[in-house]
Amino acid sequence: MLIEFVLNDEPTSVEVPAYKRLADVLREGFNLTGLRSACGKGYCGLCTVVLNEELVYSCMIPVFQIRGKSVQTIEGYAETEGFNDVFEGFKEAGVHLCDYCAPTRTLTTGILLDRYVRPDARQIEEILSSVKCNCTPYETLKKGILLTSQIRQKRLKS
Amino acid sequence: MDEDKFRNRLAGGIRFPEDMTSKKMVYAILIRSPRYQGILEEVDVPKLPENMLFMRAKDLPGKNLMPLPDCALPLLVEDEVLYPGQPLGLLTGADPEILNKIGSQIRCRIRKTPPFPPAAINDPRSTAIIKEIKKGDLDRGMNKAEQILKGEYKMIMPEVPSYPRNNIFCTKEGGRYILHLHTQWPSLVRKLCALAANISRKQVELHFNTAGRTWDSHIWQSAVPAALTVAAASILRQPVRLIEEENIAMSFVPRELNIHYTAGLDHQGRLTALMADLSIDAGAYGCFASEVLTRLCLSSAGFYQCRNIRIRGKAYQTNTPPWFPMAGWGLPQGFFGVEMLANHLAEESGTDPAIWRNLNIVEKGNLYPTSGQVRQRLPLPEMVDDICRKSDFTRKHAAGRQVRQNERELDLLPTGYSGIGMAVSFQGNEFLSRNRVLTASSVTTTLHKEGNLEIILNAVPATPSLLALWKKRISKRLSIPEEQISFILDKPDDQAFSGPSTLSRSSTILTRLIDQSCDLIQKKRFREALPITETGSFRRRTKTDWDEESLIGTPFGTPSFAAAVVDVQLETATMELRVPKIWLSLNCGIILDKSSARSFIEAEVRLALCQCLKKQAIKPSIFPELHIEFNENESKNQRIGGLEGLVLGAVPAAFAQAVSLASGLQINSLPLESGDLLRGVN
Amino acid sequence: MKQPPYHISIPQNLMDLLSLYRKNPASLLMAGGTHLLNHTLNREGEHYSILSLTQLEELQKISRTDRYAEAGCCVTINRMIETAYIFRSPLLQDTLCQMGPYPIRNSATVGGNLCIPGRRKDLFPVLQLLDTRVEIRYVKPKRNKRMSMKSRWIHINNLLSHDGEINLAEGEMITRVRIPYYDGNFTFHRKVNIKDDFYLSVNCLATIEKGVLSDIRLIFTNEEKLIIRNRDIEANLLGRRFPLGKKDHDQLMGNLSHFYMPNENPYETYLIRNLFRQLLESLADPPENLQGTW
Missing domain, CATH: 3.30.390.50 (CO dehydrogenase flavoprotein, C-terminal domain)
Known part of the structure; x- marks a missing residue:
């Protein structure tokens, strides 16, 4: 099946069987390896991407569902100012993520902070529970999220 | 950390084996046995297309054997299938979908054989290892006792997640096989690849990433597929990428640890005799059973003063996938038994658990349960006092008991009960076996003419931040800029062999070896011509220090200690358990990096709570408030201690005691579900 | 990852969808796919015929009147949460917020949650309390053999058969839920893990x-x-x-x-x-x- 969609702001198309999962198509067809292929069951969250400006687990999306939609992966997000906010926030808070979860954690934090500009406790918890990895303490991550949120607010004001 | 590297990491620039591709690459999948044990009579393979290959044990260019401590595991089944999901062969092909399709058409005929006898039967066919700790005269101790108490404790081990998957990529470049994989044990991978492909160890080059918390449970699992991938690459002369599918061998099998205690107490509540029988499922081959069982026996004996001890452990084989070593190599799991018993004994002798512990913990000059002499003052009594003060343990514990004692007189049912529990544990970063496969460790440091310092570790550090810390440490010691210091995690060498990077060895033993070799370099630096190469090697302790056969001596040179207090709330209406707070006091020498240590502790708390509450994951909303105290003493010659397993050892027993207090039931097994507590309320 | 064989149809309007569904009532309707991909579509050796729903915009609409709010069966859980002011139910809002992590709620849909085989998940009881009515659509051939779309509204109670399974005739599907406003001033919601x-x-x-x-x-x-x-x-x-x-x-x-x-x-x-x-x-x-x- 020929599927046309926008990938990281560029229109593209791919000829794949329609039942393939989006995670596999992005990794195998486009070599976008920032999203990991881990549990394959929508549990770990390491394959999160942005589909039409919404976070989704790409292992739970059959590729035919992305026809005509826009997909953003961490590789695309890394070019944005939002990514810089997360980078600065995590660096300042001393968030040492492991190689495996770092890209997805960055993406989910960045995108959800667009929605929750000043996150409250419940919203922080929502950001934390989008990705399941044990590498960094919740306290450090919370600090990183709050710092990122402050940096973003400052940037948006200026 | 280097800013660009950090940015690259967040941006997903780091590549894993599953991300690797190359021209002419073929995919490989493991074909596994169906669901029963028996003699493999025939494997029926459909006609394969030209570019596909099915490789069985006899097709391997080298040996079909993985020499692990206590057993030699076949890489591929030759004749006998011992557990469901055992690898039968490797299928390679250019298209993964066709590969999977043909893989599902491969059938095998297995003549079913009787399974291993059950654990209750003492049959030499199923008993992998028996270990025993013996001290004094047990009968005399029991005769002296005023009170004889018994306890039976059971723990079902939780499923330890294994991300990333065992994907392996192998390519051949100029006579060398370059492997990309995840492992905590590069030396074993190299040795096995060389054996299986019949090549020299120098021909194997490894590249790996640090990723997540891998625990110790999966330390050797990647070695088998790695060896098969290299063997396939050597036959096909093409790059090979092994895709590890989810399979029945990876599906969770509940494993039980059972410990039966009989303890004698005198009129003061002191131990006069301690007898324990423990048994654990070692899986199909019983690999590492000796080390794991020794550590289990050791922790089941605890570190309480007792002249007469007999601890007997049995690791039995079953027709389930081999799974040893578990997280912490058995030491944390054994503490569950002895700490549960300690709380039971304290209760029976009418003493506060903290006071009972301080009364019974071995002191300087006493003998350990393994008859070695305690040469230094143990920090545990102070740690117990300290944690009691901080958590208000004594008052809360007494109040909890009082509430339960008076509850029959109450007309109202409270909306909830609180409970509090305490447990202690220790950890050692050394292996108790003297098997070189496990204990070997060396660090080679070379100061080059240009002033660059190169350090060969032959190990994968548990966290990437350790490398940064070591750099800082060396830079300070040798006054060399950090940019000029580089680490080689693994160097192809025919000689060097290192044990696995587990049990905090990377942060303790490797740091020590790095310090040693740097000191030697510093001494020679301005006296001898460059380059200077120095090697620091880990020296195993002598048999007089620790006898691994009879389990006599001082098991660990520099143990670390932990005391934990767990607060539990039980809602009466729903029997739901919540853990609002955990206090931890840890004594493990210098902490190299508090943030990493804290992260590790938090991860262990999560694993421990999964073990307690039968949950797959502990959500941030129910994660307890952690109060961590590092007891770093201020003496000059401070050691660096290990952290691994300390929390895992102490938290489950403290949790079970807290639940016992809150529910008024004697909790003897973990994990617990709310429904299990119901009968106590009715 | 192993994938069983699928046949996927992506009809562009509801009429086509229902006609296809009528022709092949064994087809699986896929909206968010969160349950299907994890639990249903992983049996090896089976052939699945799938009808995709996500491209149909009419199934993703939310509207309101004075007395009730309506949501298409493909409205995602997060969209329901974001438009909570339309549904005006704190109980519904609470329930929706507890339905899995954020990215899953972006895929999971109202209709999907109601139709999980063998299980009545979070949404069903709340909609039942709110006296929700469900629109069922299907197609029927006319005398001239052309298909015509039919629709009926039933109370959510009637969606279930005696054995607790979804009680829809062949070729029928849920297209909308109509949630009346409830003016009460008290809500109670407790969810306890049994096993x-x-x-x-x-x-x-x-x-x-x-x-x-x-x-x-x-x-x-x-x-x-x-x-x-x-x-x-x-x-x-x-x-x-x-x-x-x-x-x-x-x-x-x-x-x-x-x-x-x-x-x-x-x-x-x-x-x-x-x-x-x-x-x-x-x-x-x-x-x-x-x-x-x-």
Whole structure:
């Protein structure tokens, strides 16, 4: 099946069987390896991407569902100012993520902070529970999220 | 950390084996046995297309054997299938979908054989290892006792997640096989690849990433597929990428640890005799059973003063996938038994658990349960006092008991009960076996003419931040800029062999070896011509220090200690358990990096709570408030201690005691579900 | 990853979809796919025929009138949360927020949650309490053999057969849910883990004025097929003044076992009893933040 969609702001198309999962198509067809292929069951969250400006687990999306939609992966997000906010926030808070979860954690934090500009406790918890990895303490991550949120607010004001 | 590297990491620039591709690459999948044990009579393979290959044990260019401590595991089944999901062969092909399709058409005929006898039967066919700790005269101790108490404790081990998957990529470049994989044990991978492909160890080059918390449970699992991938690459002369599918061998099998205690107490509540029988499922081959069982026996004996001890452990084989070593190599799991018993004994002798512990913990000059002499003052009594003060343990514990004692007189049912529990544990970063496969460790440091310092570790550090810390440490010691210091995690060498990077060895033993070799370099630096190469090697302790056969001596040179207090709330209406707070006091020498240590502790708390509450994951909303105290003493010659397993050892027993207090039931097994507590309320 | 063989159709309008569904009623309807991909589509060797729904915009609409709000069956859970002001139900909002991590809620849909085979997950009991009606659509051939689309609205209760399964005829599908506004001032929602990923939940909507209960709707579910909404007990509670006297309280608790048969699992029975007691306590002292939020 020929599927046309926008990938990281560029229109593209791919000829794949329609039942393939989006995670596999992005990794195998486009070599976008920032999203990991881990549990394959929508549990770990390491394959999160942005589909039409919404976070989704790409292992739970059959590729035919992305026809005509826009997909953003961490590789695309890394070019944005939002990514810089997360980078600065995590660096300042001393968030040492492991190689495996770092890209997805960055993406989910960045995108959800667009929605929750000043996150409250419940919203922080929502950001934390989008990705399941044990590498960094919740306290450090919370600090990183709050710092990122402050940096973003400052940037948006200026 | 280097800013660009950090940015690259967040941006997903780091590549894993599953991300690797190359021209002419073929995919490989493991074909596994169906669901029963028996003699493999025939494997029926459909006609394969030209570019596909099915490789069985006899097709391997080298040996079909993985020499692990206590057993030699076949890489591929030759004749006998011992557990469901055992690898039968490797299928390679250019298209993964066709590969999977043909893989599902491969059938095998297995003549079913009787399974291993059950654990209750003492049959030499199923008993992998028996270990025993013996001290004094047990009968005399029991005769002296005023009170004889018994306890039976059971723990079902939780499923330890294994991300990333065992994907392996192998390519051949100029006579060398370059492997990309995840492992905590590069030396074993190299040795096995060389054996299986019949090549020299120098021909194997490894590249790996640090990723997540891998625990110790999966330390050797990647070695088998790695060896098969290299063997396939050597036959096909093409790059090979092994895709590890989810399979029945990876599906969770509940494993039980059972410990039966009989303890004698005198009129003061002191131990006069301690007898324990423990048994654990070692899986199909019983690999590492000796080390794991020794550590289990050791922790089941605890570190309480007792002249007469007999601890007997049995690791039995079953027709389930081999799974040893578990997280912490058995030491944390054994503490569950002895700490549960300690709380039971304290209760029976009418003493506060903290006071009972301080009364019974071995002191300087006493003998350990393994008859070695305690040469230094143990920090545990102070740690117990300290944690009691901080958590208000004594008052809360007494109040909890009082509430339960008076509850029959109450007309109202409270909306909830609180409970509090305490447990202690220790950890050692050394292996108790003297098997070189496990204990070997060396660090080679070379100061080059240009002033660059190169350090060969032959190990994968548990966290990437350790490398940064070591750099800082060396830079300070040798006054060399950090940019000029580089680490080689693994160097192809025919000689060097290192044990696995587990049990905090990377942060303790490797740091020590790095310090040693740097000191030697510093001494020679301005006296001898460059380059200077120095090697620091880990020296195993002598048999007089620790006898691994009879389990006599001082098991660990520099143990670390932990005391934990767990607060539990039980809602009466729903029997739901919540853990609002955990206090931890840890004594493990210098902490190299508090943030990493804290992260590790938090991860262990999560694993421990999964073990307690039968949950797959502990959500941030129910994660307890952690109060961590590092007891770093201020003496000059401070050691660096290990952290691994300390929390895992102490938290489950403290949790079970807290639940016992809150529910008024004697909790003897973990994990617990709310429904299990119901009968106590009715 | 291994993939079983699929045949996927992506109809561009509802008419085409229903015609295809009528031709092949064994097809699976896929909206978010969160349940299908994990639980249904992983049996090896089976061939699946899938009808995709996500491209149909008419199934993703949310609208409101004076008396009710309507949501298409492909509206995602997060969109429902974001448009909570339209649905005006704190109970519904609470329930939706607890349905998995954020990215999953972006895929999971209302219709999907209602139609999981063998399980009645979080949304069903709440919609049941809100007296939700469900639009069922199907196509029928006319005399000239051309297809015409038919629609009927049924109460969500009638969606289930006696054995608790979804009771739709071949070729029929849920297209919309109509959620009437409820003007009560009291909600109660508790969800307790029974075992693995099964929960017992108690949901209640009520109107209580000056301590007198003028309306109550109460439902217990265990996410399997146990759904209990008993009008007798609701009638028994109506008109009572809270807090209840001890005699009334004991009588109500005593009557509970007549209304609700004890379950096979004693823990479930225990939970039903205790959560009911909690509900009575909560009615006696309603939390302030729950009153008149909307």
